Amino acid sequence: MAYLELKNVYKTYGEGANQTEVLSNINLSIEEGEFVAIVGFTGSGKTTLVNLINGLLRPTSGEVLFKGKRVVDTSHERGVIFQNYSLLPWLTVGQNVFMAVREAYPKKDKSFLKKRVSEYVDMVGLTPAINKRPKELSGGMRQRVAVARALAMNPEMIIMDEPLGALDALTRGNLQDEILNIWSQDKRTALLITNDVDEGIYMADRIIPLKPGPKATLGPEFKIEIDRPRDKTALNDNLNFKKTRNAIIEYLMDIGESRKSSSSEEFKLPEVSPKSFVA
Numbered sequence: 001m002a003y004l005e006l007k008n009v010y011k012t013y014g015e016g017a018n019q020t021e022v023l024s025n026i027n028l029s030i031e032e033g034e035f036v037a038i039v040g041f042t043g044s045g046k047t048t049l050v051n052l053i054n055g056l057l058r059p060t061s062g063e064v065l066f067k068g069k070r071v072v073d074t075s076h077e078r079g080v081i082f083q084n085y086s087l088l089p090w091l092t093v094g095q096n097v098f099m100a101v102r103e104a105y106p107k108k109d110k111s112f113l114k115k116r117v118s119e120y121v122d123m124v125g126l127t128p129a130i131n132k133r134p135k136e137l138s139g140g141m142r143q144r145v146a147v148a149r150a151l152a153m154n155p156e157m158i159i160m161d162e163p164l165g166a167l168d169a170l171t172r173g174n175l176q177d178e179i180l181n182i183w184s185q186d187k188r189t190a191l192l193i194t195n196d197v198d199e200g201i202y203m204a205d206r207i208i209p210l211k212p213g214p215k216a217t218l219g220p221e222f223k224i225e226i227d228r229p230r231d232k233t234a235l236n237d238n239l240n241f242k243k244t245r246n247a248i249i250e251y252l253m254d255i256g257e258s259r260k261s262s263s264s265e266e267f268k269l270p271e272v273s274p275k276s277f278v279a
Ligand SMILES: Nc1ncnc2c1ncn2[C@@H]1O[C@H](COP(=O)(O)OP(=O)(O)OP(=O)(O)O)[C@@H](O)[C@H]1O
Pocket: 013, 014, 020, 022, 040, 041, 042, 043, 044, 045, 046, 047, 048, 049, 213
């Protein structure tokens, strides 16, 4: 039995003339302990997909199953790191993380909760800002609080909706490594939605493209055959990295091109920084 399974999932917004079929016939199966990345075009329905998996939305048809049970609501078994951080503005950094930890560990005493809060705030490098409120923080700092808050809840599955996009390269790299540490420690299961192909290759076991919408579907999967732990600095010289990167980019460019020629809409390709593609 797959850990997370989406079977023939369709999602439509609106009614009548205002109806948009955003996702079409999505089939996805993730095994326990796997790290899967979905690389998507801007506006293709990535957040819709995340919300179907975390239980904030229901499919128009088809089903989303988590450990064999239909997802009907949110649950802290599935911790989501959103791209827009969603912190409570009247609480400090520490209090925001504390609230989440208390919800995840209702039976634990205050000293356990406080220790966990300081551990995770420290992990994202925000100990000096622990008593600040969100409005006193930069966007990147807020996003780090959101990462700490989600991971401190110890979710069985970590779902990430472009969580690191707003961060500078150094912080982004550090958080990628922290997320990988946490994922590998207890054999967590992870789903990363990203528009950064390199991030997907560095972190995931498989990459699956989400084609441009409307009626976005999943493309063929690309297996990442690079041993773990992966060395970021050595990746550029890794033959498998280059081959996989080339194959994914070629695929994305092809579907971007074919969509462009059959539609007047413009599609923005997922993020790729210029690099040498010689395999
Ligand atoms: N509640 C809603 N009602 C109607 N349309 C919606 C709703 N939410 C999203 N959409 C539409 O569905 C499509 C996909 O949106 P979604 O936010 O899932 O895409 P995305 O890939 O996450 O976008 P981005 O890359 O900009 O974050 C868009 O055309 C959007 O306008």
